[in-house]
Amino acid sequence: MNTRTQTNPVMSLIRSKLADYSQLVKLRLAGTVVFSSVITFAIADYGHVDFSYLLILFLGGFLITGAANALNEVFEKDLDKLMKRTENRPLATGRMNTTEAILAAGIMGVIGILLLGYFFNYLSAFLGAVSLFSYAFIYTPLKRISPIAVFVGAIPGAMPPLIGWVAATGTLSQVGIAIFMMQFLWQFPHFWSIAWIGEADYKKAGFKLLPSQGGKDKFTALQNIVYITVLIPVSLIPVMMGFVHWVGGTVILLAGIVFLLQAIKLFRTCEDKDARTLMFASIIYLPVVLMAMLIGRIA
Numbered sequence: 499m500n501t502r503t504q505t506n507p508v509m510s511l512i513r514s515k516l517a518d519y520s521q522l523v524k525l526r527l528a529g530t531v532v533f534s535s536v537i538t539f540a541i542a543d544y545g546h547v548d549f550s551y552l553l554i555l556f557l558g559g560f561l562i563t564g565a566a567n568a569l570n571e572v573f574e575k576d577l578d579k580l581m582k583r584t585e586n587r588p589l590a591t592g593r594m595n596t597t598e599a600i601l602a603a604g605i606m607g608v609i610g611i612l613l614l615g616y617f618f619n620y621l622s623a624f625l626g627a628v629s630l631f632s633y634a635f636i637y638t639p640l641k642r643i644s645p646i647a648v649f650v651g652a653i654p655g656a657m658p659p660l661i662g663w664v665a666a667t668g669t670l671s672q673v674g675i676a677i678f679m680m681q682f683l684w685q686f687p688h689f690w691s692i693a694w695i696g697e698a699d700y701k702k703a704g705f706k707l708l709p710s711q712g713g714k715d716k717f718t719a720l721q722n723i724v725y726i727t728v729l730i731p732v733s734l735i736p737v738m739m740g741f742v743h744w745v746g747g748t749v750i751l752l753a754g755i756v757f758l759l760q761a762i763k764l765f766r767t768c769e770d771k772d773a774r775t776l777m778f779a780s781i782i783y784l785p786v787v788l789m790a791m792l793i794g795r796i797a
Contacts, residue, residue, distance in 0.1 A: 523565075528564050532556055538788065544792075555617075558613035561609050561610030562607060562611060562629060563629075563658075565604070569603045572599050610630075614665065618664075625661045636650055641706070648693075656685065659674075660674055680732050680787070683732060686722070690722055691776040691777035695774055723758065730754035742790070745794055754787075757779050761776055
């Protein structure tokens, strides 16, 4: 009985600390981001995938992404206090101090980059470092200055599939760049739909994320249509190059059309519920397209 009583506070502390680190690295977001890197590695190394390398790639990418997210929270800890969606983060509440967060980010970033460099190649490690630096030190401060922050942030956001491709092949090929461009373009409607829904919260922190000065208006909604319209042919480049079978290409095309229809609906109504539908469509779109490329890969 005594032992159990003494153990419970320790276990409670451990669970609390793990929960804080989960929020610090944005666990679900980091896992989702790294998913595209792992799938692209499998696409590039089709038929010869070593699952131990997939695990190392996932770990390295996760640590780099987690480090970038942690630094983002360090820089925005006072702003996070102003927004409902972020007010309970460990730095915003004071449950974790800045020194601990910076130390954790440094350790994660260094280990993640070293894993990519040692087990894969220096180019993938370099791209990982660029992704970390540009997200934490360029995109993060730009969010309060100009909507161009979304464009800048889309670069590190699209880096994971390119890292996966380079880790597998050691080169920057046309297909790898096409997948990078696909994820780059996808981020605009994805992020703007999120910013549309949370506009009031973002305004409290002074974030300027929607492309229109009018915020949730027709111009912003139109931008989603423009980017998805460009995204559709870009996503079909691997098919046109004979890298992905036409069956996979059909799935990719249909996913793009469904995505576009949701953007058109938002343009017509400019209602939050349609922005939420567009956001969910964007979340579904990317894994569907990447899996279509993997399954439809021509050996």
